[in-house]
Amino acid sequence: MINHKARIASGVALTALLWAGAATAQQTTPAETTEAPDAGPTVNQEPATADIIVTGSRVRGAAPVGSTVISLGREDVVASGAVTTDRLIKQIPQVFDLGVSENSRGQSGGNGNISYGNSVNLRGIGPYATLILVDGHRAVNNSRAFDPSVIPTMGLERVEVVADGASAIYGSDAVAGVVNLIPRRSLDGIEATARYGFADDFNEWQVGAAFGHKWSQGQIMVAMEHVYRSNLNGSDRSYFRSDQRGSGGGDYRVTRCNPGTITANGINYAIPAGGVTQATAASLVPGTANRCDDIVGQDLFPEQQYDSANMTFTQELGDRVTVFADGFYSYRKFLRLPGFPSASLNVPQTNAFFVRPAGFTGSSYTLGYNFQNDLFRAPNRGSAENYQISPGVRVKLFGDWQAEGVYSYGRGDDQSDSFYGINNAALNAALASNNPATAFDPYGQGRTSAATLAAIYDQVFLAPTLNRFTGYEARLNGSLFHLGGGDVKLAAGYEGQEIQTILGSARGARGTSIAYRHFERRVDSAYAELLVPLFSAENSIPGIRRLDLDAAVRYDKYSDVGSTTNPKFGVNWSPVRGLTFRGSYGTSFRAPLISQIYGNSNNLFVQTYQNPAGAPITGVALSGANLGLRPEEAQTWSVGADLELGRLRVNATYFNVEYTNQVDSYLSDLAILSREAQFAGTGIILRGAAAAARVAELQAQGINVVGALPGGNASNVSLFVDGRNNNLGRSNTEGIDLVVNYTEPTAALGTFGINLSGTFLTRYEVSITEAAPAVDRRNTIFFPLKFKARGSLTWDLDPFRAQLTATHVGGYRNNAVTPFESVKSYTPIDFSIAWTIGNQGGNSVLDNTTLGAEVRNVFDIDPPYVNLAPSGNGSGGYDATAASPIGRLISVSLRTKF
Template identity: 75%
Template sequence: MKTVHAALLATTALFAVPAAAQTAPAGPPVAQPPAAAPVTPLSPPQDGGAPADAGPTPVTQEDVAPDIVVTGSRVRGAAPVGSTVISLGREDVIASGAVTTDRLIKQIPQVFDLGVSENSRGQSGGNGNITYGNSVNLRGIGPYATLILVDGHRAVNNSRAFDPSVIPTLGLERVEVVADGASAIYGSDAVAGVVNLIPRRSLNGIEATGRYGTADDFHQWQIGAAVGKRWGTGQAMLAYEHVYRSNLNGDDRDFFRSDQRAFGGNDYSVTRCAPGTLVAGGISYAIPAGGLTPANAGSLVAGSSNRCNDLQGQDLIPEQQYDSANMTFTQEIGDRFTVFADGFYSKRKFLRLPASQSATLTVPQTNAFFVRPAGFTGTSYTIAYNFINDLPINRNPGSATNWQITPGVRAKLFGDFEAEAIYTYGKGDDQSNTYRGVTTANLNAALASSDPALAFDPYGLGRTTPATLERISNSIFLAPTLNRFQGYEARLNGTLFTLPGGGVKLATGYEGQEIRTILGSARGVVGTPITYRNFKRRVDSVYAEVLVPVFTSANASPGFQRLEFNAAVRYDDYSDVGQTTNPKFGVTYSPTRGVSFRGSYGTSFRAPLISQIYGNSNNLFVQTYQNPSGSPIVGVALSGANLDLKPEEATTWSVGTDVEVGRRLRLSATYFNVEYTNQVEAYLSDLAILSREQQFAGLGIITRGTDAAARVAQLIASGIGVVGSLPPAVTLFVDGRNNNLGKSQTRGIDFVANYTLPTDNVGTFQFNLSGTYLTHYKVAITENAPLIDRRNTIFFPLKFKARGAISWDLDPVKLYVQATHVNGYTNNAVAIPQKVKSYTPVDASISWDVGGRNGAGMLSGLTLGAEVRNLFDTKPPYVNLAPSGNGSGGYDATVASPIGREFAVTVRAKY
């Protein structure tokens, strides 16, 4: 990795309080966020108080307690410099109705559902999502370009992406998101921004919750409890949650169909049906519904074919079960020392139903059930066939298990300097398995057999013996991934000297990471042993940051209410991919109270994942690809290692302004620019890649015709296995391995507006609006290729996303209505580009504090609620797209939800 040299202007203080690990040794055990912290509420409070008067206004120095460390700047007692932060507090967690933390975060407009998602895996990074988890993709820049922290420190992951659902919502104090590059502070992955999951340390009592929601052919429920205790010198908290979400099958939604002519789209129906379509001597024949025998062979109609839906029986959303728990602990020891800890345990189990297996069979005349069409003299022919009536669904069960513990100690030193030492240890275990895949060799042997007891019947009469069917479908696909993470941190924080505006503060430290990843693979017949590959990575990092307060309330003058500068630099040394140095600079200027301007500039990087370098597997996958000019095409894609992968690099800068009018109106706007180079791209799961085929000319990514067949034959001869049934003639090959191919430019504007209107007699109203408008999004396939505008095209970031909400609070009733808007865009995955309509679902909820805000007794902590998601049952906009094994088909899974209107009831008790 090359060293990135320093640039000019603006680092940013990213986001607030990393929990009680930053608590003052004296006083309450929990350092609370400053009253004017720059937060963006998405919903009204549900704790009995008035709606929060909050917005994305920068924290002033007077607002920050001297013992609070703002997570972005690492400088204790410093206000954010250069950037704002989106914060979801306890009130937002409760009012959101989200049953898991990852779904809470997806409500933020800057988060795009591209790549690592439970229902859409067709974009960059999706092929590694073998356990159908969710992660965070800020502004659509990439699913691995956002760093997710737990209480300000790194956490164990699956060497692919971090799923925020490992922290239960009951154990979450707040989520803070900074959509700005932060590698100078946090190192790798913080290209698009940082998400910090801050666990609860303020709970003093018991809280329990239950929720049940139902929609057509779908339901979900949640139960959980948390207990917390605070005392004069410390606190402890433990939370547990169980969540169940049913599957949603594509057969239960009319838009997930191959024949989309009723919607104004194409007919993507396939001939791999049950009964199938026979092709002999270049002539197709539809096998009759009652089956084909020599007796009715004369009824075959030349030129006919059976056509049916592809991907019959596939889940749009898999069944998921979550069991998650987390804890926090803080204890002061004397006047100078504090010990603290946080930890979590999570096990998420999933079950996904894939489509019925299908293949194009080569049937020789030796087959025991062979039927010869009239006039055909050849020795074999093909049948396009679906095994729906012969073989069980090749169910895909699995799990993702993660646990971690992070203890630490803080000591007061000379002056106001403090030192901290933190250790993290965690393990992860991902499992993704299938057990009834088609074994091509056994299938071909059964097709060639002249013994009825051993032969496969492809003619629709069900004459294949159970023993033969067992042999045909005995292919396993096991993919365990084991991870171990150890983190070491040593921090020093304090004031160097004092200027008229205040103390010049320093934060410096060391971080070490030891990462061990074990990638397992078993592809073959039942009994094939798992082959494990062990990899290790060591990272050593040092950083320093300085805050210089030129003007503050201590020396403010007309035109200079506040002026602060911040500078940070970080050096990272990787044992396997080299070294890098990244700077960041920030400035905040306030000419008058209530108005401020800010800017930031820095460089960031992302080291390639171990799984990207060495490959999750080394196989050929048979897949169905969207064909812009006609019916879907069966192709073959390669996965595997690329030992030449290099780190990604980015340059980011932003400017913005924040305005506060009294305590009721807050406005914020930020213009951002991200230049991202050397991006790691893999096209294994991109089943719409043929819509951009011309851009890959000369790269060897897409190969057609006889060249494709020769390449696949060469790889098979070298020992690479095949997952799925190869077509008789391979005509499409895609190199799906990771490569440093991409370059992108992303520019746009984030905005937030919050207004609070209290009244004397009719309660308090709050109006919130937030969104992102992309002014520029261009990508290039390679560093030297021309940049192409991809903004507002399918499976790329959209131009405009926004969320507006109105809340009304009149004790004991609270009402909340919100609308989420995604603009229309262009579907260019078809020959004639389609204009896709916008999507604006509306949600509504009502809650009743049974005991009232100032009630007493057993009912005082009881809250009952009801909500309707997608109140008007707004359907996903129709998208002319063939059903895909990785999501979408008749609709766009990255933009719209297939669930429809959901009714839910909740009960929450707090004592």
């Protein structure tokens, strides 16, 4: 396989050849497009220029009617200080860190995030309900989600977000909205950047460069970036602990410790610190127990390294034909340290080291144990490699009609590997052995042989996922006829997708070969969009300065899950200059993922579950296929207003999303017992004998167990969770988005800017099943919060620029415990300053060079305390979905242009 750095080098070489060829045809080189000063996220209100298609509409020269576009321009990208594109997008209040996130995998979709990537979840509606595009077209993903950080920040022109249903425009996945990553085409010169940031026990750094050249008939650009983010270990944050009584919470310590705790006939005996033998059995005191943290030394988020590159190319061939292309390559690798393995062991009296407590006459007992002194902590490591190239041609036809064709080919390769895990059969055999050479010693004396330990710790867990994406697009765009308010415009087209997914799995002893399953999906789609300008400046009348209607429809046919037709209607009405009212209605859908239908693996996972009634419970969760999955469906509508008064711009939107047939899985939901009553009759949660019987049945079918079963066998299982994907839920989400931008230039003190944006949920009701009652999940843990906002104050006085930013996450209820806990709000403050040395546009070495410094979370505010047991999927003492555990982060940067 070609080394990933060699691939980047090859891409750069190819781009250089194209650049050289283009330079030969150069005639004149106009100056680079001047970029507007940063004003924070803005909302497009007026129609786009004639040559630009804005996200949310297929009609050339028109912004989406009835919907708004939240835009982060190039200056926003620079000012954000984000080292990766996903960090940039997460600064938008409408984006929730739920599901597909490197630091929290305990929500819907998190179980599929085995490579610790990130994606976008608009308004928390669902981890796969937001469609992410690259320059307006689909891109290869990992069969689950698309990580926006495959596009380097250096190669990003802007990000456009339409937080409104858009399946009539773009097809599947656009239920909550669309995020379009638009690569740079305006760069003329060279830019380079370097950034280093550090916090307590954490650091990150970024280096990157972008090269661009423009000529009268075209342009070329290539950008490259390397990013390193260290891990953050739970042992480095005091609030990530099991004993939370000092904070007013629960005691979540377990008896699976080292030394361990014997439980015989319901009586606990703590093994002394020096261990115990039969000769010292009198040191076992009845009614005592060793208690310790459940997860020792687990990373809160993994170490990550990103190498990414992207390119764009445009060339006019005469007056009518233009060829263009964009592409990207990304290689991300991760390494995550889990906690030490632990288990509740079943120790029979045949064990060569068996210790019988005084008065105990039974033949076996259980022993809570942590292997930290016997087995090393084996990291989970892996990678995600993605690349895609999308060339196209645009042809001017008659009048203003244009035809366009785009071909895309991409590949994705995810790897997640664990080379060491507990072999339950070998462990049980070693516990039962009467031979000291082959027996396992759980009594703290360290007498287990190296060969026995190696046999116990020989399980591999390998999960490669390979994807191939081929896309075809053919578009027509132009004016049909002239109406009173302007030209009636039509956009129509065809899109085809060929998707190949290969799911690999190896679960078993070291040397187990990977079994691959091959799946294919074909999607054929046709769409049309009609823009009707009834009134404009040409024929305005009092009370109707502008009135636009828009109607779109799209048909999608899937080779495996059927077909669907989705319409969308929009209206914009401007009664007077500076004020626009708008509204939209449409239907959307999301086809189930191939990995959701067939399951990435078929296993039984032993996990620790949050127990609202007391101490955590060890349970078993099933992963696997569900061939009966159906597409999700949604109805979306919104109304809003845009106001522009001089330098003040205000945008407000009320939205409603009714989502049915939602695919959900509970494999990684370790707080599911807080909602147990709502699953009655579904079979998702089983208790007691029913749970033990179900696990035994699945084991008999040959399904592998990952982790150590309680007591070593299925008969001791008291909790079972069906973690497969199911069409269970429905939800209704309503709320208000608000964006405010204001600038105030002064003669002597520079320019001041105020930027505010936020989202307020007025409703988020969820039904676990279609027949279940709707429950208000708004403002409860691991669900969308009622209020999120971000505000900034900027000051520009050439050559200095300063910005003060506050990000607010409202308080909420932790209903994973009884009684409910009120979690406090969280408002970290960030400050940044930049100094541009020399003159903008000058020729000195220091001209166009900017030095920057930033402090995030200036006051080093800890995340609000949350009464939650630490888990293998994130959170514990704090909520990883609502607050960052990094603390105060100080960074310095250097950026230059020439």
